[in-house]
Amino acid sequence: MKSHRFLEHTADVLFEAEGESFEEALEAAADALLETVADTEKVKAKEKVEIKEKASDLGDLAVFVLSDILSSMDADELFFKKFKVEEFRKKNEGYFLRGIAYGSPADPRIGRTVVKAVTHGMLKVEEKDGKWRIRILLDV
Template sequence: MSEAEKKIVFLEHVSDVIFEAFGATFQQALENAAFAMFETIADPAKLGESNKFIVEETAESLEELSVFTLGKLLSESSANELFLKRFKVTEFKETVEGKRGREKKTYLLRGVAFGSPATREAGRTDVKAVTFHEALVETRGGEWVVRVLLDI
């Protein structure tokens, strides 16, 4: 997906960063949400893809899955002193267990993050955390929307 195809809208917020990312599928919307977070942290035009790591998360809701995945990307990049440029979902699975009326959904997501060593020149904003506050996953007008608030 080219930069022009990424659909992200940054919303007004008093002290933090909030955005909505769009996609034809949940996976694409989450990839765009990851890009919005990466773009908040560093200038993607100044980054390469020399480093990569795999992310795997499970959750009981798509909101949880979004926050957990973005949080994992943030913590792994921080621990390894990387600025990330791209995230690609490689597997997404929904499992339903239990009897009718008492079903329990579980979501599994695997993906690969690409980036390069953090440099002062590329850095923009220090993101402390990905929060559940105002987190949302829904379909709107035939598109998937992932809304996330970043604590800065």
């Protein structure tokens, strides 16, 4: 079961996401990002945006995917309700992930926090006791 929790941080937003697999933990991390940006309960899943990314390690992959989600929201003026991993595989040179973000046109009435960037600061990706955890710091 995927989940996320927000952690104390002085100026930015720090969270830890958890799941039974890396993919599920990444979906939970996306949930935390999306809930930071907007009230996801009020966002409709009317539009789809494909996110594709590759990286040499799982930490970079998590940051790159979340950064792509954030960039898509800005470029397309959307709020996303959820992100679903469609394909994840290890390749010779690293990892590849493809997913779909579902959302609707951005409505400022449901916006929460402007996130400037997904950072590598305090980044942690680990598998422990059968659970995957991803810790991410958002620059706000």
